[in-house]
Structure formats: C-alpha cells, structure tokens
Amino acid sequence: MPNEARPSTGEQAKQHALAQLRQAILHGEMAPAQRLVENELAEQFGVTRASIRAALIDLEAQGLVERIRNRGSRVRVVSVEEAVAITECRMALEGLCAAKAAVTASDEQVARLADLGTAMTKAVADGEPMTYSELNQELHARIQEFSGQRTAVELLERLNGQLVRHRFQLALRPGRPQHSLNEHLAMIEAITARDPQAAEAAVRAHLTSVIEALRD
Numbered sequence: 019m020p021n022e023a024r025p026s027t028g029e030q031a032k033q034h035a036l037a038q039l040r041q042a043i044l045h046g047e048m049a050p051a052q053r054l055v056e057n058e059l060a061e062q063f064g065v066t067r068a069s070i071r072a073a074l075i076d077l078e079a080q081g082l083v084e085r086i087r088n089r090g091s092r093v094r095v096v097s098v099e100e101a102v103a104i105t106e107c108r109m110a111l112e113g114l115c116a117a118k119a120a121v122t123a124s125d126e127q128v129a130r131l132a133d134l135g136t137a138m139t140k141a142v143a144d145g146e147p148m149t150y151s152e153l154n155q156e157l158h159a160r161i162q163e164f165s166g167q168r169t170a171v172e173l174l175e176r177l178n179g180q181l182v183r184h185r186f187q188l189a190l191r192p193g194r195p196q197h198s199l200n201e202h203l204a205m206i207e208a209i210t211a212r213d214p215q216a217a218e219a220a221v222r223a224h225l226t227s228v229i230e231a232l233r234d
Contacts, residue, residue, distance in 0.1 A: 031065040036073040038063055043082050043093055043182065050183050054083065054091040081180045094180070101184045102229050104177050109225040111170045111177075112158065116205060116221045117214035118165035127164045128210050134160065135206045142195050150199075151189035157202055161209065188231055201227055 039059070042048045059070045074091045077083035084094040096104070123131075134157045141150035158178075162171045188194050201224035208216035 028069075031069040032072040032076075035059070035063045035065050035069050036076055039073055039077060040080075040082065040179075043077070044179055046182055046186055048093050050093050050095040052093045054093065056090070080176055096180050096183065098184070098232055101181055101232050104180055105225055105229050105232065108174060108177055109222050111174050112162070112225065113218040113221045115162045115165035115167050115170050115174075116209060116217035118167050119161050120209045120212050120214040120217040122166050123164040123209060127160070131157065131160060131164075131206045131209060135203050138199060138202060142199050147189050147195050150195040151185070154189075154198070154202065155185075157206075161205070184232060188228070191231070194231060197231075198224065198227065 039048075039054075048054075054074060056067045056070045056074075060067045063070070074083050074085065078085055078091075082094055083091050085091045119127075134153055138150055138153045138157070141147075141153060162174060165171070201220070205217060205220040205224060208220045
C-alpha cells in the first residue's frame with residue numbers, strides 16, 4: 019500500500035502493522051528473543067506507536083510475542099519441550115482434518131494433493147530443502163482446507179505460528195526431507211484411497227516422527 023494511501027492511525031493502521039509484523043515473524047525475518055521497539059516499528063510501518071502497541075497485544079494473544087514488564091516486547095522464544103507439546107496437539111487436530119479430507123475432498127482437490135506429492139519428491143531429488151519445506155507447509159494447509167473443519171483449522175493456525183524457528187531448523191537438517199517424504203506421501207495415498215482411518219494414522223505417524231526429530 020503506498021504511504022499516502024496507508025492510514026497512520028485507527029483500526030486499519032493497527033491491522034496493517036499486525037499483518038506486517040506477523041508475516042515477518044512467520045517468515046523468520048524477526049528472530050526469537052528479538053526486541054520489538056515501538057518507535058522503530060512505528061516509523062518502519064508508517065503508523066503511530068499506539069497502533070504498534072495494539073498490534074503487539076494481538077500478537078501476544080496469538081503466542082508470537084511476549085511483553086516483559088518494564089522491558090517492552092520481543093519475539094517469543096518457544097522451547098523444544100513446548101514445541102513437542104504443540105506438536106502433540108497438532109497430532110489430534112491434523113489427524114482429524116486428514117480423516118475429514120479423506121471423506122469430503124473433491125476429486126480435483128485430491129489431485130491437487132497428488133501434485134504436491136510429486137513436487138515434494140522432485141524437491142528432495144534436486145536437493146532443495148527450503149522448496150521442500152514450503153511444499154510441506156502447503157500440503158498440510160491444503161489438507162486442513164479440504165477437510166472443511168474450520169474450528170480445527172483456526173486452532174492449528176495459532177499453534178503452527180509458534181513453531182517457526184523449529185520448522186526452519188528441521189527443514190535444514192541433513193537427511194530430514196528424505197526421511198519425511200514417505201510420511202507425507204502416505205498421508206496423500208490414504209486420502210486418495212478415501213480411507214479416513216489410514217489418513218489419520220498417517221498424520222499421527224508423521225508428527226510422531228517430527229517429535230522424535232525435535233528431541234534429537
């Protein structure tokens with residue numbers, strides 16, 4: 019949005035700042051424990067400090083920011099044990115979504131999942147871990163979308179945002195994409211076969227493997 023068209027105050031300004039900050043955190047542009055200085059952010063995004071403060075309060079509620087008394091705000095640090103606990107919650111919710119998708123996804127949507135599996139296989143063969151990571155995220159997102167389980171999707175959006183640092187670390191770990199590829203292909207195969215129990219089991223097996231990798 020051009021500067022002249024961007025509101026500097028009010029709800030629109032807060033939403034603009036919120037969207038920009040959230041994207042920066044989720045894309046790893048702001049590191050865990052990085053200080054978030056209201057004056058600097060207000061200047062960067064062309065809004066008031068009040069808009070930044072309101073955005074930070076929302077991000078705190080989403081688990082992405084922590085506000086420390088008398089010290090301001092920083093990007094929240096998620097420990098390995100907390101990442102494991104979050105992934106255990108994901109296991110239940112994503113398993114539900116996969117089971118639903120196996121029943122409700124259209125043939126076109128199932129074909130989309132198969133295309134993602136093909137692209138993921140190519141990314142592994144080409145040695146492109148970040149491309150694989152992006153496709154991995156898209157696969158999980160599409161399964162959630164195709165499930166039609168909006169409540170689960172909303173809960174997962176909050177949980178997944180807190181795992182950014184660990185997700186990047188796993189993506190770059192040597193051999194990890196090769197290890198997880200078959201797990202993702204099993205998820206796609208079960209949904210394609212319209213087998214909800216197998217789809218849920220495949221998701222649980224994959225996320226159990228993620229937990230093991232987090233603890234390594």
